Amino acid sequence: MKVTFMGHSCFLLEGETKILIDPFITGNPMTKIKPEDINVDLILVTHGHADHMGDTVAIAKSSGATIVSVFELASYCAQFGVQTHAMHIGGSNRFGPVQVKLIPALHGSGMVDEDGTIHYLGNPCGFVINLDGKTVYHSGDTGLFSDMGLIGKRQPIDLALLPIGDNFTMGPDDALEAVKLIKPSVVIPMHYNTWPLIAQNPEEFKQDVEKETPARVVIMQPGDSYEL
Numbered sequence: 001m002k003v004t005f006m007g008h009s010c011f012l013l014e015g016e017t018k019i020l021i022d023p024f025i026t027g028n029p030m031t032k033i034k035p036e037d038i039n040v041d042l043i044l045v046t047h048g049h050a051d052h053m054g055d056t057v058a059i060a061k062s063s064g065a066t067i068v069s070v071f072e073l074a075s076y077c078a079q080f081g082v083q084t085h086a087m088h089i090g091g092s093n094r095f096g097p098v099q100v101k102l103i104p105a106l107h108g109s110g111m112v113d114e115d116g117t118i119h120y121l122g123n124p125c126g127f128v129i130n131l132d133g134k135t136v137y138h139s140g141d142t143g144l145f146s147d148m149g150l151i152g153k154r155q156p157i158d159l160a161l162l163p164i165g166d167n168f169t170m171g172p173d174d175a176l177e178a179v180k181l182i183k184p185s186v187v188i189p190m191h192y193n194t195w196p197l198i199a200q201n202p203e204e205f206k207q208d209v210e211k212e213t214p215a216r217v218v219i220m221q222p223g224d225s226y227e228l
């Protein structure tokens with residue numbers, strides 16, 4: 001499986017099927033990719049904040065991809081005339097060659113209209129994705145929670161995508177604890193350095209994780225790919 005980082009929390013997984021997660025592309029200072037150039041089968045959205053919903057609806061329209069998220073977020077997207085598949089926390093479903101399971105996340109989820117009206121979009125979530133014989137966990141935006149220990153206990157995680165930016169999510173110290181609980185083989189840090197508020201040094205995170213756990217940390221620049 002080819003894993004491409006598109007900046008912030010956006011990843012493209014290419015195997016037997018193509019999956020895009022949290023496509024914040026327009027307005028993302030970290031990426032140069034154009035949304036209209038992206039062709040995928042599924043778009044997984046962890047929660048309803050602009051830096052994760054991003055270009056979800058536009059890419060679903062242009063590529064014909066199905067949006068997968070919690071019921072509230074999927075229903076919100078459906079009003080724009082796109083394909084959606086609603087799920088919820090703890091549930092899994094097979095989409096052709098890929099199995100997707102929704103994992104809890106400790107965060108918020110809501111979109112604010114131009115007039116300030118807030119649309120609550122259900123629980124935020126993370127995803128466990130089984131594709132090409134590999135297992136990827138994208139945590140979405142979340143704080144640290146001890147039940148992360150269950151994720152790696154149910155099935156070994158080959159790759160964990162975890163936020164380290166702090167302020168809105170786990171910072172590097174809590175992300176290190178998350179790695180100890182999840183026990184993944186490889187970790188790619190995300191949700192940092194997009195803006196000054198979430199500036200972090202990923203090299204320090206890498207040193208700490210590789211000193212204290214058997215996991216390997218791969219630091220990616222937007223546009224970089226990693227073969228899993």
Ligand code: NI
Pocket residue numbers: 047049052107108141168
């Ligand atoms: Ni968020």
Ligand code: MN
Pocket residue numbers: 049051052141168191
């Ligand atoms: Mn975010």
